[in-house]
Amino acid sequence: ENPIPGTIAIPGGATIGLVLLINLFAAKLTRFAIHAKGGRFAGGLIITLLGFILVAIVIIGAHLGDGLQGEPPFSYDTLWLGTKVTAHCLTLLSLGWLLLWTPKNRVLFTTAVVSLLICAFVSLFLVFSFDAYRIPDPGLRIVWQLTKSLGVGSVLLIGLMLLFGQRGGNVLIHLGVALLMVGQFIFGDAQTEERISLAEGQKTTAAIAIDEVELVVIDRSPDDANRVVAFSHPMLMESSKQGTTLSAEGLPFEIRIDRWMENSQIKKRNTKPASDSVEAKMQGSIQSWDLIEKPKVGGTGESTNVASLYFTALNKSDKSPIGSYASSQWLSDDQVSFNPIFETLEVASKTYDVGLMFRRNYKDYSVTLKNIVLEEYTNSMIPKDYSSYITIRDKEGNVLQDGRVWMNSPLRFRGETFYQSQYISKEDSPYGVEQTVLQVVTNAGWLIPYVSCVLVGMGMLVHFAGTFTRFAMRYERTSKVIQRDWRQWAIGCAVCIGLGLFAISIARPKTADRNEIDYNAIGSIPVHYGGRVKPLSSAAAEFLEVLSNKPYALLLADGEAAKKEYKPKTKKVSSSEWMFAAIMREPWIFDNPLIRVEATSTTDLNLTRVESNRYSYNDIVDGLRSIGPRMSRIIETQKAPPSRRETLSFEDKALWEILNKVAMVDSLIDAFEPPFTRKLLEGDPQSFQAEMTNASMKVDRIRASNNPAILPSLVQENPADGEIAKPKTRWDAFGPALFDVIRNRERNAQSDTVLKFFDIVQGYSEDKKNGAKINRLVAEFKTAAASAHGSDVMRNNKVDFEHHFESMHIFGNSQAFYVIVGLVTLLSYAVLPKSLRNIAFWLCVGAFLLQTYGIVARIYISDRPPVVSLYSASVFIGWAMVLFCIVAEIFYPIGVSLIVAAISGYLSLSVAYGLDVGDSMPVLRAVLDTQFWLATHVISVSLGYSATFFAGFFGIMILIATCITTLGGEKSKSEWVNSARDAIPVLYRICYAVVCFGIFFSFVGTVLGGLWGDDSWGRFWGWDPKENGALMIVLWNALLLHAKWDKMVGALGFAILAVFGNVVTAWSMFGTNQLGIGLHAYGAFEGSLLMYLVTFVAVQFAFIGLGLVLVLFKPHKVLQ
Template structure:
């Protein structure tokens, strides 16, 4: 039993880095005495707690405030006004706002104190361990690293030419990257071969395998980086090189504490960089139509009352009064007098946001303030200020009274408003801005309220702007602008292309692609954001320095642990027979569930094609929808799930003929009872067969309950009295009220979303479901002309039919024209495309036309055959398949599948004919994630049984099963990567799958190290819960969608998103271990067992802060690369920051011994709340860049989860620890297993 605690000693070693320094005698003694309290970890923890409150308040207040106001209230102020109402957003609870506030430390004050605390702590707690030559070498390395760091920062912000490009070509840089990775692989191989420690050898071999696979992918071209990715990698490589040199110096001087010193230096650098540059950066906009030339940028952060003197044709003079002065003059009823301004100015009214009204409509108690100018024809009223939740813009207006500087006499009160003076920049209108003309002496000035203009020494001409949408969808895949930049002073004349995530850096300014707007006349307009930030490289350096410091710190601890661990002896802890049985069981389940046996049987016995429909192959037919190709079965599931919230519908009320087609036989009256009253197992119509019924336009489809209605108010509105348990209703039941529902939804959509009632939201939901069915049915059915009533014809063709009779020929022509318009419309809106257009196969992907819906393609084929009787109908195969389904003819059905494939295959491009569709069809049919979830639940039972019984074979079996399930889980993730051609996390669904995978991996490794069953419990619980969340709560939409233009970057998806998600997973894993610790303490576990779980918690938290910090900073770098701001205080960014702060608070509280094991466990459970908020809560706010995925169900489950975690924390604080039993017996606490 000498090695009882060996498995968790890894986490002990991580705790030994805060060495107190005794004050030396001499002049430094007084300084150290002053700095010691300033560097107290208690101050650190308090400041972290205050930061949590500030970040949360700043996040929630974005519902009603714009970003600049949020920053001024909370983040850049020294003393903040903490409004209690900010913590109760209207999206969570509708209420009347109240304005009670408390003084609170602001972001500027907290940041300054944290920096002082950090510096004081490092000065008093760390000291040089090196002497002589070692110390000199360390200081030299630090000096070199520091000099290189300054050089990187200065050159990045210089005003000479283009910055950010590597000094070599991108292909050369990629070769160097591959060479560096190959050298690292060789080094790992050498370590593995020469290592005398089995543990170190095993870890080296694992690293060799992983790095070798990565290297093979890079060398074969499957895993590569585009030029924009390599540009970012170059910046990170520069930072990593600086960090490695500084790490060498820190290690030479501080020895084991070197990593800790370096990581805190990186944090300090990031803080100083944001203080020095973060809020001083200037954001400007440049809006150009194709062919336009400009040298004037718009500073949207500053408003001004501009006086423009155009008297000299060669030069325009502009004098501006800042908007802040206008507002202050209005609030204080003062006069603005400035020598540069030709008038004195009073401001009777100033509105941050306003709306235009007719002067005649003004109330009697609020007369028109304008006495001259355009204010006599227009008037404004104050409007509710726009914030994050509304997504609108503020349009400022003011009434200004001009006074003569000589006599003080009033020259009139004018209305100045951005509606008129700044319409081009705000609303992208082609009409020129209009200004008031005012004259002083011989000079006439144009006066207007507008954003500040900044004149540059260079000119920009827009040569071309492009927006590429995904085929068959309105979602933009990319925006790009081609510009010519001419700088006469520096003799520059360069043509550059700018697109999302690929800015142009020129002379200290960075040009980012912001938006694209089509304008009347066929031209297109681009919006470029131009940011001046000379410290843009500081976050890159800080990320690299902190990451290297953390890695060396934690890897050093890991190395010391493994060295000590290998010196100890271990009893045999594996049970080969039990593990073999477990592996065999997993293999059996996987074989049963993950092999599509229907397809195998059809392939092995061709005669089955005569008697059985090959629905597996039918489901593999390609469909273009949502901007991508997907199997027909996937489209059917997605559509039916949107209509009914399920992937199948019950047949209990289906018609006789539909049931016959489902069963492929004539169902007898006695057998029909199994369908009508099935008992526990009701018969359900799968999505693919439902789509066949829709395509056939069978009579029974209209009587099949399939449209979900949850709200009783909506049922009453549509006149349905019978409420079904399934909450599904048929088209025939809804048809009488369909027009009224759509009309109500149209009116509701005109309202502000925040003002919608529950009933209105549900009416909109029902109308959208009815519209979806219309789109599907029109797209998938044979197009048929409608008979238009004569009354409607006379309205539609009044002039043509004036004084004429309506003939049958005219009715036919009108019906055909109506059909033509419907077919054009269905081809323009998002609808399922089944037929590739002719002549597209050789074109590059962005230039291809979308696939046509079946009905549209059939209509076009009719026109083609009228022109050429020999023309082939590309819809013949699918139409035959639908008819064969309706006729219950399996042979004709299966032959039609082959016919459809032969007709469309020649029209498809090479990249559309791969095996991705086959793989996705397999995933839809076999459900590997669901299989993994069920197996995790089985392992969870085994893990609990082991902990209660102490039977070692159960622990070994559970661990072996976890390895097998992890393989299945991994394969599911790899399959998604192959299908989407993206990294593993691209939306909330995939994040849940990946978080579960990472947590399982943590658990498997912990169990391998500790072998006490705790890792099994952690892995099984995390895997089953996260997959349940993914499959039950996040699979309502397409789980493998195409991405918005700003997300279309492999580099950031593969770095920022992955590391942040690993941070989520580690924090959740720590929280689960915290729950286990509390349960152990209540159950009377032995102290040594609880101590091991405590150390596991601590170790996982260390990895949590590593991944969370690096991922969060990488997210800031992504934002900088997309919009020019490293930190924008977006809710999702703030959520990630909360996780970093919470993990830091936990670790510092432990190091300062402010909390013991139980307190640390309670904090870890609190980390579950913080992570859940960052993961789901921020998406539910309705504002910010990540305001997607809102559902009331998500909010309910999030609230229940938070309540459960709070309950556990309260119980942890209240319930006492039970004493261990006096005698040993079965159970996790009393046996070494």
């Protein structure tokens, strides 16, 4: 709006998109020629035109009609049956390909076998799982949209194949991209987003446009209705810039905007404005509130602009000032303030209210909220689902639609889509009842991304299938069948036997001395923590991760004297042992290093610096007490409402976090302490009720803290009026459970289980060294709990499996194997190349299978797809890269793939281990709690990440091989130099193949992510940093392929570009999280991991620099 002199204008997104679209059409028109003639041409043209017509019908038809849109015309059970039948048909087609059209080519034959195995596994799984893993209805709704898109896309593909031959798939790719871009051009800016906020039982016809505000003037004098005049957002901005006045017929005054604040904050004044300030001459709320201008926020996050302004009211007749005022949405908008306060003007014997608020758009129908349901994970405050049950009526009151709106399942009605956006509890609601916030989106082209995704995906499959077939033919002609003698097979068998023995050794359960406490058995006790049932060892490790960033505790070897040392001798204590000691209130847990305190806070707390940054509970509590007044001020600040809360300094924020960690320990100790005194048991009946009342308050506080709980609650939840009693789901820690036993004074199997745990507490307090007795009591407690509550409730099988899985340290052992693989492979380049490389290959396969077992185990434990967090993403990406490397080594057994497998496997597991989220398999919040999108979008994007990283690592290998070749010279006879020279075209071929694989999954995964966003909050693309990062990967892979196809680069240039792909992928996966903005801002980290990210990027740039230096030495080779 205001150009800066001397700068270069940067084109906007629309301009860039238009240029790209023109380039896209120009490239296809000039490069792709129609080869069909005669009848084939006519048939291809007719079918292609029919395909275009069907695409238009599907897109337009999705926006027409009343009622629920996007729903299939038949039941979801029928659609699920069709999905299963399709899977079985694919299995039969794969079998037919293998038996009836048996490929003569080795590569194609192997591909047919692998395809049959995969399809057969899916079919058998669907048959024998008996719909236990049926896609939920919201997921099947997406399947229906993709099925329609697949149908019209198939027609279009057939026509293009007839017209363009083998290039038909390529044409379809670019048509799909063009459709996506055109759709965003036509419908993107026309899309509107509104919001409806309703309390239970409330009805409204107004939707709030949160990107526009209006200044309203309300005349409340008429008896029948208020008279409202609204001045629009553009009018307010023009008045503030031009100094013009705003007037309306019937208003005796005009308004001039003196100052406009697009975004603002308010702060309560402690004193009156300064006498020489502008505010001192103003009237109304400005005397009590200070309006502070804030930077305007964009649309990538959840925050919105809250406007404020200064205005002057002028007499309409003579323009004389009536007074100057200030208005802010923070005060006058009921969407922001619970108790709206308007500025009051008295003009011509009438009183007018003036205030800023979001724009109201009135509908020709009304929406009534019948009920809103918040479902939280048991024993947590983590939301699992929000559901709003609404009724839509016309002006006469006739019901047009009854529907449910919940996360990832919107309701489409008359071209508008209702999304579940927010839930407001009755405690936070000004109405004293639950409230819902629905987002209402109007987007006539909402189905375009679905169609585009399918078109591009189909086109890529066909195009790259042709590429793969040509590769298979060439490989058959040029490669030699590797004959392995008996010694190589013997080595392979020996390695496999050794790996099997190792797997058996780590799978054997650990046993303790019968006279010592068996902490392994204690660690397998089922507890409820973090929203799910898990082993006590896992809950304890998660608890310690929060306190110290490590899943174990430390014990000072030299006792109290070691506290003054910077690097004291310590020994690790398992999470199970620490948690058991905390439950038993062992003094050593308070005196040994426990809570992590950053260096900046040690001075404030009078702590002596130690290398581990972990300090004892007692020392920290003493430090907090020494700054009591400061901590009181911090606590008071944090009690204020979020909208009016002062921002803490960096140091105070650190102290607040430390205080919360101390409170966690206090709460844990209280949760397992008997909530009664001996007086309660031995006192007279008159004092019993008073003691129980006091204990009840403590128990309620403990239950609200959601500590690790050992047993399902003994108290049945009271159903609301008209509801059927639900089975009890809440779990209790020992203290509240024992309180219920005493209060109810009933003996049954469930109450006896609580007393069994009480026996453990008593047995430990009487003789903590009697391990045999304590182990027996623990076993009796576990048996009693399973008998009283049932194995399904206690999840004994999964808890035992999870505990055993954790004890195996699967990923740590895999990491060690990858190191061995790398060392053995490197050694093979010096001695015994065939034998050592064979050993390294089977070791790599063993490490891969071990990691595969770990991923499958996590799927079984969590009932989730393999990627649900940054931790699991790191594990999965490394796993996929190792799989690519194994396949590459089978095709080209030169050892380089094994080195890349070792590096990628080790680094990915190191990153996973370093992430703060750890291996706790947490439950997912409402918007992420969707199996369909986790199994499609997240896995597709992760495979795209894997392929791009893989190509980047192979690019580094190409650079190293080129460097060796360059240093050795063209005429060198060195075996190393010649091997490196011969390896370059092989590595180039592998790198190119994986980029083809990567762009398919990157594009499909990115678009599916946009569809998930559209399904969750009605926005396919919001230019969120995470979305932009994913798009950058797609564009960069496309750049690599086009640079190769157009012969702009050779092996060296391709390698340099591929290495930069590592930087792009690392930024997309981790860097965007560090920005802390956007709807995908999660998993931000700091400290060592941030340093590793910066180091990784620096190393990539170092290799890119090496490549550019090689370009200078070999400029004539780069473009070959």
